[in-house]
Amino acid sequence: MSQEVAVAPSADPAAPLLARAQAALEDRKLETVKAWKAQNPGALAIGHMPIYTPRPLIEAVGALPVAMFGGGDQVDIIRGDSYFQSYICHIPRSTIELALGGDLEPLDGVIFPAICDVIRNLSGMWKLLFPNKWSAYLDVPQNFDRALGGKFYGIELARLAKELHERGATKLTDEGLARAIADENERRQAIADLDALRRKEPWRVRASEAYLMVRAGAAVAAKEHTELLRAFLAVAGERKTRAYDNVRVVMVGSFCEQPPIDLLRALEKAGCDIVWDDAQLGMRTIEGPIEIAPGRSPLDALVDAYLDKGCATASRYIANGVKGQALIDRVKATDAEGVIFSAASFCDPALLDQPMLEAALNEAGIPHTSFKFAENTAQFQVIREQAGAFSDSVRLFGGGA
């Protein structure tokens, strides 16, 4: 039941934008970052692991945030493997490989936000391997009380800004941060519009295309990314395509190490319209705009947004919430018919989360299937067959597994 649904490039007004996004994905030597630094002499470029990082804070001190997605399927891992045992996921290997090979040289520092023990320890490896480069671990709150976790997180953010300033970034000001937050909110709205279109007319914006357009923002300022997204949205409605009889699925588990783009395409070819996914979750973690409440500073607003609007994911403590409810709500909100669990091999947060989410889906009668990948997976036939069988099952039998 697979469907080829790509729009013919020659007739596609979005083709140049998608090509630009594809080039951004393949820019492992950070040429865009080098160009930005040439245009902004003395300004810092700060890398961060691809999950939630307060990018407006980095932009507010005149620095460029650069999401580091590892090497994907473009890098042969040689040195990186010698630093990690067989049972560790892939993204730290390729990140080390890129760093040791000099590909990350344009970065003046790296932030390692809390997500799991692997990334946490990677922050320490960085300190040992690159003692002359600035790096910081960012502990995010798991206590969501404003007076406890909120206070702690505010101090963490202020520390980051201070350390960046000490290394040449501009001083953090309320005005600067408010401006960066406004830029980020516009980007978030553009991504939300893209996601809405993808939900409404998934044949017009395939998940793999939406992925590329979001990924294009990894190493550019929010304003520039927004312009690209808006340009894409402006022509998306003109794309000549047609609706296919695919099943609508939500895909979860890929929030850190990224699936190869060809894996997403394989799922599409297998008859799945991915109407929501948690790939590149760092760009979507805050659900809705970051708002500066009366009497609160812009820095407080970053804290409040994380506490109050952070989306449910495996690395965020559920506290007294009901495990799996957020996923069920997501399925309903997107009119999805099933869930695909797509976790990176050896990804502790995703794989420890999965049985709990599966149990919740079973109780709600929502069909699901699962597989694992690595960022450099190159063979998709088995996954395609599995996803095809899943989509057929959902389409023919309502997914009663």
Add this chain to the structure above:
Amino acid sequence: MSENVEKDRSQLRQKQMIGGHFERLARAKEDGKKVVYTFVPGNLTELLGAFDILPVLPEINALQSGMRKKSGGYIATAEKAGHSEDVCTYVKCDVGQLKNGNFGPTGTKLPEPDLLLLSYTGCFTFMKWFEILKQEYKCPVVMLQVPYQSEGEITPEMRRYVADQIRDVVVPALEQTTGKKLDMERLREQLRWSARAEDDLVAVWEAAKRRPSPIDGYFGGVYYVGPIFSSFRGTEEAALYYKELREEVEQRIATGQAAMTPDGPQPREKYRLVVEGPPNWTSFNDFWRMFSREGATVVASTYTRVGGLYDQGFRHDPDHPYETMADYALGCYTNLNLPSRVALLEKYIKEYEADGFFINSVKSCNSFSVGQLLMLRELEKRTGVPGGFIESDLVDPRYFGKANIENRVQSYLQMLDARMHRPLVPGEGHPVALPVVEGGTR
């Protein structure tokens, strides 16, 4: 230890203590006692004691299941229920034990928790583990977030955050669970007992600086840390245990005895090692014998510091209850960043005059394992002491390939033997290819 080897008095006492604890747990509901599940690193045992709460430590249950050859079955149960083969086997062992009736290591049934106290320190998996247990037991959970020492120090802000959570979140949850107000004097008393036990434990660790070492600070050491890591810290019983243990060790020093091994006292101390990483529990004695039968004694280890870095000066302080519990939680070994861990190991290698260091990298514990290959290189560079490296697991018997690991250990010790006659020059590097993949799939 072998059945026919005479046991130390302290070891018999410890066995009675642990047996007694599981009996109390089995009777907890009929005795009206409240039960809280919590973790080893950074735990708040004194606080639980002040509320008369009985703690259950799932990691201890899992390792005990491993030693009793039950973990393989439990893990299989969990995997059949959908838990990934990739994740921590302590978690799966615990889930499997629960699904098989929740009988503890001594065969008595474990009571269900009245509360899950998630002390989230040094291990991300803890958070997921208690989310899973919350779903299984449908009981309340309270979380204590402990920031990571990413810059190698405990800042005042970190201490305040943890202390505030203990006071404002954890204590109210315990008060609600027990229906009692916290007795601060009782808590101080518990903390006083902890500090006494900690003094004696440090004396035991530091005895290993002698030649021959009267203790094995890793294989033997895991027995020594049993009471203080688990349910007994903050009790008079634990303080007495450590006093007795210290006296035994001093007696061994007085009589010139080397460390105990599974086969009795070590007849010769040929190699002095420092070990990084947890042991394998499913073949614990086999693993120990790979070293002890070659004359290798472990003089210091990091695993025995996951429950507190007492030998680096920390003591529970009854005068500042919340702050001292915060410092304890923040200071556990796996909450240290990698540069601090390397520095600590370097210090141990030098202070304990080790001939080599050895890393047992366990598949289940990314908190420990990620970065260990870099630690190996860094330590060799800094100390000139050669390192050995193997991979195994905590409680999954599929990941302990005895013959393979034994070959590696023997090769390492033979290399060490040669090196002891020609010291490695700092920065020279290591001549032996070390990583062993046991059941790895990559």
